[in-house]
Amino acid sequence: MGGRRLATWTDFRCLITGGSRGIGFAIADELTRLGAQVVIVGRDPARVNAAARLLSDGRLGHATGLAVSIDGRETTAERLVEQALTTLGGLDGLVNAAGGATVGHALTVPWDVWQRDVATKFWGYFALMRAAAPVLQSPGGVMVNLVGVAGKDPNPRLAPGTVINGALRGLIKILADDLAPRGIRVLAVNPGATETDLLHEMAQGYARLNSTTVEEALKGLKASGPLGRLPTAVDIAKAVVFLMSDDAALISGTSIDIDGGVHRGPA
Known part of the structure; x- marks a missing residue:
């Protein structure tokens, strides 16, 4: 199930943002069932702590919850990575899964909503990848970013997501090239409506x-x-776990659509 990672999945330590619900929670669920140790991040203290308890109940692995809002600040990302290192004793994986999908056109979405969405998803993802890159297991570290098909298929009704996801696709390719000499992989996963x-x-x-x-x-x-x-959150999670496994050791610098065939452009 999911392939092997390092010696076994019990050796795998992962930081997951957006981990208290939805796809992020489903990824943490798959990993802890396999034996991985994870730190999940969410905004709401009660929700993230309840999720961590559930993810640790009867599992091979264990989850710790951190209540932090992903705000795109470098200091926030650095603090999160430091806390994950202290909790886990090292870091093999990073999953960026925070952020939503604002519905609206470019000229009508309020400016503060644009700024919030860009701060959470673009700067938030980038800041965490920058903070994690120097301390990720090398070789063998992996970063998976939940992006979205709007980055491939521009959708005027999802203007912020289209712009942010398109920018992230370029960033992920650049970081994959930069980190390849250290044996660290960087990927994007593109859900559609889930x-x-x-x-x-x-x-x-x-x-x-x-x-x-x-x-x-x-x-x-x-x-x-x-x-x-x-797709369900579990569909996405199973694919993400595969991409983090040794079975996907040569997959890096690309984006994988997991959308039930929604993407309309060339593959």
Whole structure:
């Protein structure tokens, strides 16, 4: 299941942002079931601590929760990496999974929302990769970033995500080249609409934008997958765990779509 990592998965230590719910939680769930030690990060103290307890209950691995808001500041990222190192005794993996998907057009999304989204996802991801790169296991370290298909298929109704995800794809390629001599891999995973609570938040945004009901917007999102269903958080998590495993040792500097075939451009 998921391939081997280092000697066994019990040797794997990972920092996961956005780890208290959705895809980030599902990734932590897969890793702790395999025996990995993880630190999960979330904004809400009660939620992240409850998630860590659940991820440690009856698992081969163990989870520790940290209540921190990803704000794009270098000092925040450095502090998080230091805390993860202290807790785990080292760091083999980083998963950036924080941030949502604001629905809206470029000229109508409020400026403060643009700034918040860019700070959380672009600067937040970049700051954590910068902070983690010097201390990641070398060779063998891996960074996986949850980006999104809007970075490939520009969507005027998801303007902030389109811009941020496109920029992250370029950044990830550059960092993969920079870190390749040390044997550290850097990847992007691109979910489309996914069956998580974020899907309902997106449906609310589309309903406002299109003057329709949330139920109709949700139905439209769920009907968008050519394979007949949308991916679940577990679908994404299983693919991420594979990409972090030794079975994917030569996959780096690229982005993998896990969207049920939603991406319409060339592969």
